[in-house]
Amino acid sequence: MSPNGDGSAADVKPDLGKLLVELQRYGVQVEDIGARTGGAGPSDAGMMWIEGIPVTFPFGAEFVATSPFILREEESGWQLYRDGQRLAAATVPPRPKCYELTTADGIPYWKIALLHLDSLASTVIQTCVYWGNEDQCHFCGIELSLEAGRTIPVKRPWQLAEVSKAAKELDGAVDVTLTTGTNNAPDKGALYLAKCAKAIKESSGLPVQGQFEPPDDLSVFEQVKEMGVDSVGMHVESFDPEVFARVAPGKAKRGIEAYFTAWEKAVEVFGEGQVSTYVILGMGEDPKLTADGCRRAIDMGVYPFVVPIRPIPGSILQDLLPPPPDYVESMYRQVVPYLKQSGFDSSSVKAGCARCNACSGMGAFEREESNGSSRRNLPILQVS
Numbered sequence: 001m002s003p004n005g006d007g008s009a010a011d012v013k014p015d016l017g018k019l020l021v022e023l024q025r026y027g028v029q030v031e032d033i034g035a036r037t038g039g040a041g042p043s044d045a046g047m048m049w050i051e052g053i054p055v056t057f058p059f060g061a062e063f064v065a066t067s068p069f070i071l072r073e074e075e076s077g078w079q080l081y082r083d084g085q086r087l088a089a090a091t092v093p094p095r096p097k098c099y100e101l102t103t104a105d106g107i108p109y110w111k112i113a114l115l116h117l118d119s120l121a122s123t124v125i126q127t128c129v130y131w132g133n134e135d136q137c138h139f140c141g142i143e144l145s146l147e148a149g150r151t152i153p154v155k156r157p158w159q160l161a162e163v164s165k166a167a168k169e170l171d172g173a174v175d176v177t178l179t180t181g182t183n184n185a186p187d188k189g190a191l192y193l194a195k196c197a198k199a200i201k202e203s204s205g206l207p208v209q210g211q212f213e214p215p216d217d218l219s220v221f222e223q224v225k226e227m228g229v230d231s232v233g234m235h236v237e238s239f240d241p242e243v244f245a246r247v248a249p250g251k252a253k254r255g256i257e258a259y260f261t262a263w264e265k266a267v268e269v270f271g272e273g274q275v276s277t278y279v280i281l282g283m284g285e286d287p288k289l290t291a292d293g294c295r296r297a298i299d300m301g302v303y304p305f306v307v308p309i310r311p312i313p314g315s316i317l318q319d320l321l322p323p324p325p326d327y328v329e330s331m332y333r334q335v336v337p338y339l340k341q342s343g344f345d346s347s348s349v350k351a352g353c354a355r356c357n358a359c360s361g362m363g364a365f366e367r368e369e370s371n372g373s374s375r376r377n378l379p380i381l382q383v384s
C-alpha cells in the first residue's frame with residue numbers, strides 16, 4: 001500500500017540518493033550473499049548494484065533485523081523490497097570464481113584478498129600496533145578476521161600477484177585496494193604495501209590504491225608511486241578533533257594538521273583527486289567542522305570520502321547505530337556540490353574506495369549534481 005493509501009505509485013517513487021542513504025542506515029535483511037565479518041574494509045557488508053550504482057550495506061548487525069528493506073532472490077533475479085513493496089531490481093555479485101583457487105603454498109585466494117564488487121581488496125599486514133591497547137581505533141576490526149582464521153597475518157607480494165591476475169581474468173576486477181595495519185617504522189607500512197603493488201602491477205596491470213597512516217618522512221611518497229601505487233588514502237576519519245582523539249587515539253596523537261601536511265605533499269606526487277581520506281559520520285562529530293574540513297581538503301585536491309559509520313560486530317563501536325539518513329544526506333549536499341565545482345569527483349579517481357564509492361552515497365549525489373537539479377528516480381516495478 002502506498003503511504004497516502006490510494007495505491008498510487010508516485011508517492012513511493014524513491015530518490016536513488018536517498019534510497020542509498022537509507023539502505024546504509026537500516027541495512028538489508030538478506031540471506032548470506034558472500035559477505036565477511038571483521039576486517040578493515042567494508043566488513044559486515046552486503047554488496048549489490050541498484051540501477052548500476054554500487055552499494056554496500058549492513059546485513060549482519062543486530063539492528064538489521066528491524067530493517068524495512070528485504071532482498072529476495074526470485075525467478076526474475078534479486079529484488080529489493082521495502083515494507084513488502086518492490087522498489088527495484090538488484091544485481092548481487094556471484095561468489096567470485098577466483099575464491100575456488102589456492103596459492104602455490106596452499107592458501108585459498110579468499111584468505112589473501114576479497115572481491116568487493118569489482119574491486120579486489122587486501123589488508124597486506126593484518127596486524128596493527130594500536131590493536132588491543134588504549135590506542136585502538138574504535139571503529140576498526142582489523143584483527144577480528146585474523147583471530148577467526150579467515151585471513152593470514154601477512155600477504156606476500158607474489159601471492160597478491162597471483163590473486164589479482166585471477167580476479168581480473170576470472171571475475172572482472174578493475175582495480176586493487178591495499179590497506180595495512182600501522183607499524184612503528186617511519187614509513188608506517190607504506191613501503192611494504194608498495195612492494196605488493198609492484199608485484200600486482202607486473203602481474204595484472206590493475207591500478208592500485210594504497211592506504212596507510214601518513215609516514216614520518218613524506219619523501220616516501222615518491223618511492224611508493226614509482227613502485228606502482230596510483231592513488232593513496234590517508235584517513236583522518238573525523239575533522240572534529242575531539243572525536244578524532246576519542247575514536248582513533250593512536251592516530252590522533254599527531255593531530256589533524258599532520259594529515260593536511262601529508263595530503264599536500266601527496267597531491268604534489270600523485271595528482272589532484274588521487275589522494276583521499278575517509279570521513280566517518282555518526283560518531284558525535286560537529287557537522288560544521290566536518291563540512292569545513294571536507295571543503296579544505298577539496299581545496300587541496302583531496303577527495304573526502306564521506307561515509308556513515310557501519311559498526312563492525314566485535315569492534316569497540318559495535319553497539320552504535322549508523323547515523324540518521326537526513327543527517328548523512330545533508331552532509332553529502334554540502335560536500336558534493338563543492339567537490340563537483342572543484343573539477344574532480346569519484347570518476348577521476350584511478351583506484352580504491354573513492355573510485356568504487358559503494359560504501360558512500362556520494363557517487364549517486366555526484367550523478368545528481370552532474371544532471372543539474374533533476375534527481376534520478378528509480379522506476380517503480382510493482383505496487384502491491
Ligand code: SF4
Nearest residue numbers: 128130137140142181
Ligand atoms: S590504525 Fe586504526 S583503523 Fe588502521 S588498522 Fe590500526 S586500529 Fe585499525
